[in-house]
Amino acid sequence: MQKVGIIGTGSIADVHLDSWRRMPGVELVGYYDLVPEAATRAAQRYGGRSFASLEALLAAVDVVDVCTPAATHKEIVLAAAAAGKAIICEKPLARHLADACEMVEACQRAGVMLFPAQVVRFFPMYRRVKERIDAGAIGRPAVYRSARCGAFPRPGAKFSASHYADFAQSGGVALDVGVHDIDFARWCCGEIERVFARGLTLANRPYQDHAQIVLRFTSGAIGYIEASWAHPRGVFRTRVEVAGDGGLIEWDSLERSPLLAELYDEARGAQRIVSSPIAPEDEPYYAELAHFIDVIEGRAQPIVTAYDGLEAVRAALAAIESMRTGQPVALKDFGG
The missing domain is CATH 3.40.50.720 (NAD(P)-binding Rossmann-like Domain)
Incomplete structure (x- = not known):
């Protein structure tokens, strides 16, 4: 226990x-x-x-x-x-x-x-993308695209708008949101060589923050990531597409939502939930935590490591540095 x-x-x-x-x-x-x-x-x-x-x-x-x-x-x-x-x-x-x-x-x-x-590594649709890549279904990955877009986090008892709006604390959308897709892109395509980015993170518009991040992988593949807090409230979209020299695999939350529920909880406020009628153990947060327990009890090797978390932070911060300078940032030289 x-x-x-x-x-x-x-x-x-x-x-x-x-x-x-x-x-x-x-x-x-x-x-x-x-x-x-x-x-x-x-x-x-x-x-x-x-x-x-x-x-x-x-x-x-x-x-x-x-x-x-x-x-x-x-x-x-x-x-x-x-x-x-x-x-x-x-x-x-x-x-x-x-x-x-x-x-x-x-x-x-x-x-x-x-x-x-x-x-994100534990969401069934994303894991399926990774599994198909590993199985060779699309050949060698060449182009990665993903999006994670919604409104600025709603203020309330369970959210601190001031935290997210304070770049010094949150790192803005490039770090808080973009780190998800940077990690998944790296899982699919390998180590990142350099990063180039544009967006509103440094434009003193925290409530409409938006970032476009371009990754160049050591394999030669290219990645395009959109991370946004500038979309209308009530719609949250995620999308992933990976094209290889033998095919393409994609998923878009707006096109394939098998179950939509809007619930209200006195303690947590309104919740909009998009999910599949799957077993509890297949829910991503449950799967993540259960995998963590399996790892520390010796039943599994970690799907994600501390080094993976470190490198995702490195690339996200490099994207912010690229926004600041207007130049691409090589990860091997980046320590900011």
């Missing part, structure tokens, strides 16, 4: 907790949040108890699930690594590259698992 502790009890923690509480072989021990009342509310809803300090929570658990904003990840992960705890950490791994490097190195020295929660 793995004893799980949650750090940070905002919106993404709710998503994780919906899966943790249904998962066999784990016990939700408790929660730590800088706002004690938020940790107490989580305990009342999901079971377990609130802790008055990070140190107290670490002493009571085997596994740490970090669900706080990226700028706070380093301090938490370093403390958890020093305490010898297995760690799953929400994306992006860190706000700054130096912090991500320090986190990865600390966990390596401590011999603990640091698992970046790059959940």
Whole structure:
């Protein structure tokens, strides 16, 4: 039985907790949040108890699930690594590259698992794209295109608009949103050689942030990623397309939505859910967390590693640097 502790009890923690509480072989021990009342509310809803300090929570658990904003990840992960705890950490791994490097190195020295929660790898449609590429169905990947587009996160009890709008904290849409597709593109096409980007991230328009990111892979393949907070509210679109020398595979959420539900929850507000009527274990967040447990218990090799999380952050920050300078950025020379 793995004893799980949650750090940070905002919106993404709710998503994780919906899966943790249904998962066999784990016990939700408790929660730590800088706002004690938020940790107490989580305990009342999901079971377990609130802790008055990070140190107290670490002493009571085997596994740490970090669900706080990226700028706070380093301090938490370093403390958890020093305490010898297995760690799953929400994306992006860190706000700054130096912090991500320090986190990865600390966990390596401590011999603990640091698992970046790059959940797109666990969405069934994206995994199917990767499986078909690995099976040789489209030949050698040559062109990658993807989009992840919606409105600016809605302010409310479970979202902090001020956090997302503060570039120093969130990194804007290129880091907070683009890191998903950068990671998936790298999974499909291999290491990234250089990055070129344009967008609104540095244009002092945080509530309409938008980024176009071009990747050149060491294989010679080219990737095009659109990440946006500038779309109308109520529509969230994801799309992926990979063309190879033997064919093409694609998926678009707007064209293939087998089930649409609009629900209202007093604690969480309105939710628009697009999903398939699949088994709970196939839901991406459940699949991600269950895989993490399988890895730390020795039943599986990690689908995503700490190095993958680090390199996704590197490329996303390189995209921001490209926006700032107007020039392409070579990853081998980038340490910003």
